[in-house]
Structures are given as structure tokens and as C-alpha cells.
Amino acid sequence: xxxxxxxxxxxxxxxxxxxxxxxxxxxxxxxxxxxxxxxxxxxxxxxxxxxxxxxxxxxxxxxxxxxxxxxxxxxxxxxxxxxxxxxxxxxxxxxxxxxxxxxxxxxxxxxxxxxxxxxxxxxxxxxxxx
Amino acid sequence: xxxxxxxxxxxxxxxxxxxxxxxxxxxxxxxxxxxxxxxxxxxxxxxxxxxxxxxxxxxxxxxxxxxxxxxxxxxxxxxxxxxxxxxxxxxxxxxxxxxxxxxxxxxxxxxxxxxxxxxxxxxxxx
Numbered sequence: 001x002x003x004x005x006x007x008x009x010x011x012x013x014x015x016x017x018x019x020x021x022x023x024x025x026x027x028x029x030x031x032x033x034x035x036x037x038x039x040x041x042x043x044x045x046x047x048x049x050x051x052x053x054x055x056x057x058x059x060x061x062x063x064x065x066x067x068x069x070x071x072x073x074x075x076x077x078x079x080x081x082x083x084x085x086x087x088x089x090x091x092x093x094x095x096x097x098x099x100x101x102x103x104x105x106x107x108x109x110x111x112x113x114x115x116x117x118x119x120x121x122x123x124x125x126x127x128x129x130x
Numbered sequence: 131x132x133x134x135x136x137x138x139x140x141x142x143x144x145x146x147x148x149x150x151x152x153x154x155x156x157x158x159x160x161x162x163x164x165x166x167x168x169x170x171x172x173x174x175x176x177x178x179x180x181x182x183x184x185x186x187x188x189x190x191x192x193x194x195x196x197x198x199x200x201x202x203x204x205x206x207x208x209x210x211x212x213x214x215x216x217x218x219x220x221x222x223x224x225x226x227x228x229x230x231x232x233x234x235x236x237x238x239x240x241x242x243x244x245x246x247x248x249x250x251x252x253x254x255x256x
Contacts, residue, residue, distance in 0.1 A: 007178040021178045061177045062254075112228040114175070114182075114252055 008086040011059055013068065013102075013121075014079040020064040020117070026083055026096060027056045055127045057083060057100065060118035063107050068119055072105035081121050098127035132183055132222065133172055136251060139217040139224075140167055140187060147211035150204060162242075163193035163200060165208065175252065182254035186230065191245035201234050201243040212249050225252035 011018050030050035036043070063069075071077060082097030100121035109115030137154070144165060145152040151164040168188035175182035189212075191204040213229045232247045 010178070017179070019177075019179055022176075062175075062182070064177075064180075112226060112250065114225050 002088045004086050004089050009089075010084045011057070012082045012084065014071070014076075014081075016067065018059060018061075018068065018119075020062040021059050022061040024059040024083065025057065027058075029054045029056070055096070055098070055100075055123035057081060057096075057121045058118065060116065063109070063115040063117040068102070068105050068117065069107060072102055072119075077102045078124065094129060096127060096129050099124050132253075132255075133170055133185070135220045135222060136170065136172075136183075136185055136187065136217075136253070137167055139219040140189075140212070140249075143215060143217060144189075144208065144211055148204070148207050163191065163195065163204060165204060166190040166192065175254070180254050182252070185251045185253070187249050187251060189247045189249065191243075191247075193243045193245075194241050195243065198234055198243060201245040205232055205234070205245045205247060208247055217251065217253075219253050222253045222255050225254065227251045 006024070009024060011021055011024050029052075031052045031054075033047035033049070033051045034044065035047050036045045071079070078099060078101050080097060081100035082095050084093060084095040087093040101124050102119060103122045104120045105117065106119075107115060107117045141152060141154070144167070148165060151160070153160070153164055153166050156164065156166060166189070168190050170185050170187040173184045175184040189208055191201050191208065193200045193204065195201070209229055209232070212227055215227050217224050217227055228250050230248045230250050232245070234243060234245045236242070237244055
């Protein structure tokens with residue numbers, strides 16, 4: 001177990017590494033189920049399982065190709081996304097993968113700077129961690 | 131070396147486009163007017179999969195002509211050469227070159243005119 005540099009975590013969409021990424025993030029959300037009743041003396045009590053588990057992955061960087069733009073536009077918005085963390089983060093390399101829905105894609109360019117992009121992916125179905 | 135390759139590219143572009151001398155080191159006694167490629171600053175602009183730089187480079191114009199006409203004429207030709215140009219930086223992909231500012235000043239001797247322009251250059255390497 002050790003820290004690692006962000007660029008060593010590789011984000012792959014449809015089996016191809018997303019190019020130009022500077023920042024990537026993974027958020028897991030578990031929605032709680034409140035089962036507080038009159039028996040709980042006013043203390044909140046939650047069911048010990050998530051009502052809904054969601055995994056959202058975001059990435060942003062410098063736009064260097066049109067792969068995501070074309071997928072976002074053409075309708076190929078659902079594909080296998082994987083985020084591979086390097087060995088060192090855990091004893092073995094760890095990969096989070098599953099089917100994700102590309103819920104947003106944006107590309108922005110200022111007149112005197114490199115064009116940048118950002119994308120958001122929402123999990124759909126089971127996500128594996130291996 | 132990324133900063134040196136950038137300087138070579140700017141030197142090549144300016145010495146092709148300008149009618150005055152373009153120098154790095156200025157030998158003693160060099161007659162005015164001339165242009166000097168000054169110091170640069172490189173900031174990291176990398177991504178996961180390539181190395182990128184955001185550089186600022188200062189270009190100096192020197193004349194001893196009366197008034198500001200000559201120094202401003204030289205500065206205009208530097209602007210025309212570099213602003214939104216395409217640089218060939220050996221071993222790198224060129225992205226953009228933009229002038230950030232330009233100014234002129236009279237040196238302490240009361241004769242020498244000094245023009246300063248700063249350009250921002252983006253380039254990267256896969």
C-alpha cells in the first residue's frame with residue numbers, strides 16, 4: 001500500500017485509453033434507507049444496505065482527438081469504462097470497470113490556449129473491482 | 131532540451147522574417163538596430179500521456195534612432211512574424227504562439243530605445 005501519481009491511473013473507454021487526460025475522478029455513492037421509527041428515541045437509524053449504489057467517473061484534460069466527441073454525438077454513449085490503478089495503490093493493480101453511460105461531454109477552447117474537454121460517466125449495472 | 135529547441139525555432143522564424151540582426155549573445159560594439167531573444171520561462175502543461183510546456187519568451191528590440199518610429203517598426207515586424215504563427219520546434223508538436231504585451235522605453239542614456247515584447251508559446255511532446 002502506497003501513494004501513487006495520478007497519471008499512472010489509466011482511464012479506458014471502449015478498450016481505448018482516453019487521450020489527453022489531466023484529471024480523473026471516481027465517486028461511489030450509496031443512498032441510505034432511513035428506517036428510523038418511534039422505537040429509536042429520536043436517533044436516526046439506517047438500513048445496513050444501500051438503496052442504490054452508483055459509480056460516477058469524471059475526467060478532463062487537453063482535447064487531442066475526437067474519440068469521445070464522436071461517441072457523445074453519435075449515440076455510442078454506453079460502453080465499457082475501466083479505471084486501472086497501478087500496483088502500489090494496493091498490493092496488486094486494481095481495476096474498476098463496468099458499463100457506463102456518458103452523461104455529458106464538453107469541449108472548450110479559448111482563442112489563445114489549448115482546447116480542453118471534460119466528460120462524465122455514470123455506471124449502469126454491476127461494477128467490478130478486481 | 132525543450133527550451134533550447136524553442137529558442138532555435140524562434141530564432142529561425144525571426145531571422146527569416148526580419149531585416150535586422152537577431153541575436154542571443156550581443157558582441158561588444160554591435161551596431162544598432164538589432165533584436166535579442168531574451169529569457170524564457172517554461173511551465174508544465176502536461177497530461178497523462180504527453181509532456182507539455184507553456185512558455186513565455188521575451189523579445190528585445192534595440193535602436194539608437196531618434197524617436198520611437200524605428201523601434202515600433204521593428205516591434206511590428208516581430209509581431210507580424212510571431213503572433214499566431216506556426217513554429218517548427220524540433221521534436222515537439224506546436225500548439226500556439228500569441229503576443230501577451232508590448233512596450234517601449236527610453237534607456238537611461240537618453241538615446242537608446244528599448245522595445246520589449248512577450249510571447250506565450252504552447253507546445254507538447256507525445
